[in-house]
Amino acid sequence: MQGFAQQVVLSGILRDASTGETLIGAVVSTDNNVYATSTNAYGFFSLTLPAGRYKIQLSYVGYETKVEDLELSSNRRLNSELKPLDNVLDEVVVSAKKKDGNVRDAQMGAFNMTMEEIKNVPILFGEKDLLKTIQLLPGVQSGGEGSANFYVRGGGSDQNLILLDEATVYNASHLLGFFSTFNSDAIKDVQLYKGGIPAQFGGRISSVLDIAMLDGNQKRFAAEGGIGLIASRLKIEAPIVKDKSSFMLSGRRTYADMFLKLSNDEDINKSKLYFYDLNAKLNFKLNDRNTLYLSGYFGKDDLGYSDLFSFDWGNATATVRWNHIFNDKLFSNTSLIYSDFTYNVQVSSDDTDFTIASKILNYDLKQDFSYYASNNSTIRFGLNALRQSIQPASLSASQSTNVNSISVDTRQGIDLAAYISHEWKPFDRLSLIYGLRINDFMVMGPGTFYDFDAEGEALGETYYGTRVAKHYFNLEPRFSASYLLSEKSSVKASYNRIAQNLHQLTNTTSSLPTDQYVVSSLNIKPQIANQAAVGYFRNFMDDGYEFSMEAYYKYMQNQIDFRNGADLQANRFLEGELLFGIGRAYGLEWYVRKNVGKLTGWISYTLAKSERQFDGIDGGDWFRARQDRTHDLSVVGMYALSKSWTLGTTFVFNTGNAVTFPSGKYEVDGKSMFYYTERNGYRMPNYYRLDLSATYEPQKPNKRFHSSWTFGVYNAYNRRNAYIIDFRDSETTPNATEAYQVALFGIIPSVTWNFKF
Template identity: 35%
Template sequence: MRAQSDKLSQVISISKQKYSVRSLLEKVLPENGVFVSYNDDIIPMDKQIVFKSKNGYKVESILEKICRNENLSFEVKEDQILIKFYDRPDSEYKYVISGSIKDVESGELLIGAAIYIPQLKTGVSTNAYGFYSFTLTKGVYNLEISYIGYEAQSLFIDINKNLKRNVELTPKSIELTELHVDELNPLDIKAHSILSSTNRIDMNMAKQIPYLGEVDVFQSSLLLPGITNIGEGVSGINVRGGNSDQNLILMDEAMLYSSNHFFGLISIFNPDAVKDVEILKGDFPAKYGGRTSAVMHVRQKEGNERETQVSGGIGLLTSRLMVEGPMLNNKASYLLSGRSTFWDLILRNLKNPDFNDIRANFQDVNGKVKFNINSKNKIYLSGYWGADATKIGTDAYQTWGNRMVSFRWNSILRKKHFFNTTAYYSGYRYRYVENEEFRDFTGRISIDDFSLKLDVNSYLNPNNILEWGASSIYHKLLPGELISGELDTSGNEFKLEDETGIESSIYLSSENRIGSRITTLLGLRVSHFLNNAESDVYIYQPNVPKSVETITDTLKAGNKESKTSFWNILPRASLKLLLLENTSAKISYSSSVQYMHLLSNFSSPTSSDNWVMTGRNINPTEMYQGTLGVYRYFPSLEMNVSAELYYRRLDDVIDYKNGANLFLNPQVETELIFGDERAYGMELFVKKTFGRWTGWVGYTLSRVERKFDSQFEELTINEGNYFPSDFDRTHDFALTMVFNANEKWSFSSNFVFYTGRPYSFPDSKYEFDGILIPNYPSKNQDRLSNYHRLDLSATCKLGEYKRTGQKRGYESNLVFSVYNVYARKNAQAYFFSEDEDRTGKPVVNQLSVLAFPVPSITYNFIF
């Protein structure tokens, strides 16, 4: 036994990464005094053996590699090793089948396509890059492959070695004369994500519904349950009552800070370039962090791999153009798109002088290149640049926008480990310019992020998928700067010092299928934030409200004592139970932390709002959420139905003292107060995705309340009691319908109803210097009137064929839409003034935005 142990434990030097079995048995082992007896007829002599390192391998390890997945075993007899035939059961053979799922027409990878194995009653979904992997025992299997809006495929495989199977799916076509519905595919329930509170925006369906101007990701999301905003003409979205800064907005893995163009009416995402939109409402996978409300991940298309295409649209509000196609002999693909508005030119040339001083324009450019290095390695380079400019009357000229560059490397290791390495830069710039005497200055605010992260999917077997990775972001903020111009003689130049911080994390999650009915997802994220204290840090007197008068000391920038560090351990867990073949229930728990905060005196974020970092005087916001849901699929109608209950708690949310000064304030923490928030509710959702009639209906019943309680009056709101948040909305209902009348015409409609948002009304008035001033006794104890609106749209598909019967080389359509059809005057706000005819009598005035029908026409084309 000792001789056997010594022989098998001998270490053999390995100089190359790959050897044939013949080379190992006839050269490498004998040269090291190890002799093997075998029969050539049973040994796969040309089989290639891969070695990961050159540090040397034990003889036992080398022999295991030779015999693995073969009918072979080995043993030591005297001074020789014998390899012999061994009839193993099929269950001892493990092979990997992997590949990607694509659109047959464009070559675009399909995210979330389902691959199901009926014999095992299990399956997986493709990841964000269209990749899938199974580890299976030897045998014959049937793979059922499906994706919403595409024809399903069946693939029979006899697996006796590692296999690669790429599949291309064909888009479904609607036969209006005879509607055929497939039988239930078990993938629709068993292979979908285990995560609760997840929505995906189907861009093909989104292009059919009415919009204000053009197809828009944010306008689509507002029709889903639990997602709202303050009102028309404002920026950002609020998910389950969270502030807009609590949303993690990603484009191709890179984080963005500003998400809207054109007074908040249009998102920064060009619909032509968008491939997939995933919205996670609080139940985050372990890979996501840094925000406490939601994740919206927008992935751009990769460029058509088959042929060059030009598409775009011309509309009253925006116009856009996109070019995509293959390059480098089909080893790469590219996409380039741009958008702009002509409103600036229109306003300048109007005869009415009231409009001549108004400036309103935006532009953005998207670009992406994908390089197929080989079957296991791909490189992506994505970019975005956007800019807005506005000026109304004598107001300052304002410009702002995002810029982003993202580099990603996809690599597949041993067919079941998918690596995605991302490095990105993301920046935000805001500038405002005054050109009047004594007010000639330029102000600016900026954010710059530099990030590196690694995300790995390990498909260990059909019942166990690991996700793990790490990330780090270097944040650099310029909170504010004023630069005097030539006409300003005041010399009031001022700059707040830059702030820098490093936000890092590691994570691990494991999805496990237990039997045929239970699936669990256990995750852990460890988060760390370091504020480098690049600006002075103020020490305040304890146990009293922070103010300039209570500063007791100043820690100079760069001082070790001024740096602050935060650690957070964030568990996530989900459980899915398959109740019936097409019905499941889920329960989940999630926690997260946010270190970056948006400061704004307005309910809706504006371009001039500023971000601040967690530090010695500003706490991170922490979130804890639980969700319970039931989900059912009706195969005869191709309809999904879901009902969810949720409860979410946030600690250290930020509000402001009365009259808070947030502008260029080096002691901005003296204007902040910290409290708690709770949000709870029920969301109902019904969606039909295929057929002549499609659409969805969503309803949300919810409450969002805040509490700021302190022994000091200036740090207390509403006597320390819970009160409705600005984003509280009791009832929220949205109905979206699309009717495909025939091959030429389709019609759609949106109807929206929701409870008016909380508002503060005065209970009395007083006079100061001859001016009537309203007195507000408490915050958000009243509400605006209820909101409702109807939008209609019609799409006319222009002729595909010429009069001669020859098919045209392009496709096009005209979209006619009317926003707010019945001219509902929805209240955005109320303000108070004195009656011109009756001195001392106040008048309540209602502010309504778009209180009239807004028609739009857009011409779309692709060739």
């Protein structure tokens, strides 16, 4: 009987034959598909099967399927390479790598994509932009016109964990949100989790965006870049030792500031307006069992007007990772991670000269194991130790100014976590992922901690030295399940509980670099979310069409808002300005996608509600969260007009954000003052926009050098969507108040020349 046959393990790493890049999510199966598995985030796979002769199929989207004829009588290592297809149409596919993985996999509320797969989606200024593309998915909302900021399932922007090679990135945007932090040329793979978040992730209650950088070409020197209207980029990669080690270096800079030099106005001529970012990575294959990776990101924005005002902010990250294969079933990844976010605001005039500065500094140690017990059973477990230090905004003033310096204590915390999860397929129709994460957050000294009364006034203070001031201990269960109704349809369910100990203090819908961050303290408790979701998934026409519908409910504890008139900058009593309450978000998400043919793309629609409740706001009644939007629709289409031309279009519509407008006014010393009643009781106008693009790729016999032109039109019918609505006294009608609207963008054409060799 086969069940008593000798069991052997086939394991190895799959790579791209042209570059040596590891392939994430590639499928390894027998020719009859009885035994199958997929590669992990580092290209490693482990397949257990009875001894015998097999035709092993190695497949990956966009690559030639490779078949290995193997006689397996004992455990065997198979490291192989797949060749990219030369005739792949330029189509957009946002999915798991397995054609029917959206139906069969237990994981729900997740999307996977590569930069190649999103290159034809029209984006502002013609730049490929990861963060703006994920805003076109169900359950993910844009932070506003042109913004890289995003919200997931009714949560706040600070509730999204953004990882770049495992390092946390804060305020992931350039030029106040018009560009995202991530240079698409340097990115290999992206995984978004918005429900059923795996146990290895923690620290944010809404979503995880896990981004992997390219390792570097191990075969040959290669370069790639692009020249646009306001920014250019260049990436180079090459082997250090062929098939053993390589590097990747990618940079990008905007030159919008150079146009300022053309002005005859001296103040404008001396102003600054630019950003740059740099991605770097090295990898060394020490032997068949050990690989070492070193990666880093450095980015900075610098804005300023003459000598009067300057504002700069930036991220820096560094990751050292060691992959070790203990045996054919046990895989290990050890990571040392550094992350730094800073901003500085400087104001200088005749009687004012001061600087406001803030900094977040992380040191992180992670140890992850994957044990492939069988084809139907994988156990993941690990440990995580994070030391976090936050210097809140402090004000430093020169002695000659009339502004007083204000120093605010640095806050520190240590976050310890351990997790275990089990991915298990007990029988053919049922797949499960369940696990537990245990989290202990320690509020650390040294520092002075304050007590506050119900009105936010400081009552007293306590000084803690270099020791633990308080523990916050949380258990975080995770569960996902998929049940096949047929070969092409399934129902799924998930539940997760997550604690978050980092809090962003913002009173706008668009996250700004100057927004304050605080860690959990004696007054601020960890945010906790419990989210449950159910869904129906169905594929049609040989997986060429996909349909899904998900419903979710999320209950959030220890949410933060502000007292009216709160002072957020350089305030040592900042915690007294805060109010604490609860939140809930619920909705339905529909997703339809076409994968085949000349016309590809997707339609996503979300019907949702997001609310908050605070005793100190609106008498304790429920009110809309700022990011509450009833309707959110995205339509994305790509059409392969010919081998040289690909057309793209995006249409978006969403209900306007909830806002607080004045309900009346009164007069003080001849000046009109507004007063406000219900929080977020009004809405901005509905938002909609159409974007178009066309990509031309000349078909030349010279395959070594390749170039393309991308032409785009953002906001094609010049819709003046409201960015800000404010109020003022009417200049024509005495004692009347009028509203006025500020629109950020009209129609914006763009052109970018891309090249690679």
